[in-house]
Amino acid sequence: MATIDLHTHTTASDGVLPPRELIRLAAQRGIRVLGITDHDTVAGIPEARAAAATHGVVLVPGIELSTAVERGEVHILGYFVDPDDPVLRAHLDRLVAARRERAARMVDQLRALGFPVSLAELEGIAQGGTITRAHAARLLVAKGFASSIDEAFDRYLGRNRPGYVPRTFPTPREAVQLVVDAGGVAVLAHPLSVDDLERTLAELIPVGLAGLEAWYGEYTVEQQRDLAALADRLGLIATGGSDYHGPGFREGREVGCVELPSGVVEALAARARRDRGDPATLPGQ
Secondary structure, X not given: OOOEEEEEOOOOOOOOOXXXXXXXXXXXXXXXXXXXXXXXOOOOHHHHHHHHHHHOOEEEEXXXXXXXXXXXXXXXXXXXXXXXXXXXXXXXXXXXXXXHHHHHHHHHHHHHOXXXXXXXXXXXXXXXXXXXXXXXXXHHHHOOOXXXXXXXXXXXXXXXXXXXXXXXXXXXXXXXXXXXXXXXEEEEOOHHHEOOHHHHHHHHHHHOEEEEEEEEOOOOHHHHHHHHHHHHHHOOEEXXXXXXXXXXXXXXXXXXXXXXXXXXXXXHHHHHHHHHOXXXXXXXX
16 A cells, blocks of 8 residues: 555545545555645645644645646646635635536536436535535436446536536646645646647646646556656656545545655655745645
């Protein structure tokens, strides 16, 4: 079992476990360093920080920012962000309203397909966290309208599927800038989801992209090695993690399932200190 996992989610977004429970699970599984990277929110960081101190886990405060692209999927991970940065908080507040509007439209479309679901049920699944398509997928599974999360996405919630609602998000360049301006280190998440990886990297590296998620839970060992080699060639930090959302969410995403090379966290922290011009110890370090 790995000792570092830099990509996990809690009930602050679309994870199953509250931050304190995720920290406890990580400690039980021998995780020494845990990155919590909820979708478009840092709401879980304070609780996670308190729990990490109790369980002896080093917390890497993070976020996963969604972006608007025509094809594929581009998500930007931000490590060591300042959760109180006013520009970042203003952006996240706007996203809360946009996501709620999107959730209401998604419910309407699912009802039009004949599924008797409600916004209240979707909010119940989200448990107060940022509502995402994963919550809608869980609702469909819970009510017997899909046999698995993957089926819910493949048949109803994926792009160009009948329950899909377009998102209002920043561009990938804007997301990288948000992370950098909040004192964080920007990393491209699950890069094999990107439509044109080489072009995307060429666009984002000049505006501050510092890392590439090579060691990813669902990728084969060969894919991970190829991505790590690409990161090395481009001077990026090769990071990684499970993308854990909860037990049984998707195969290959159990917390601590990916072995990361030693020195990854130190490289991220050093980059954050360099970009901030601050030799002080970062949160969690």
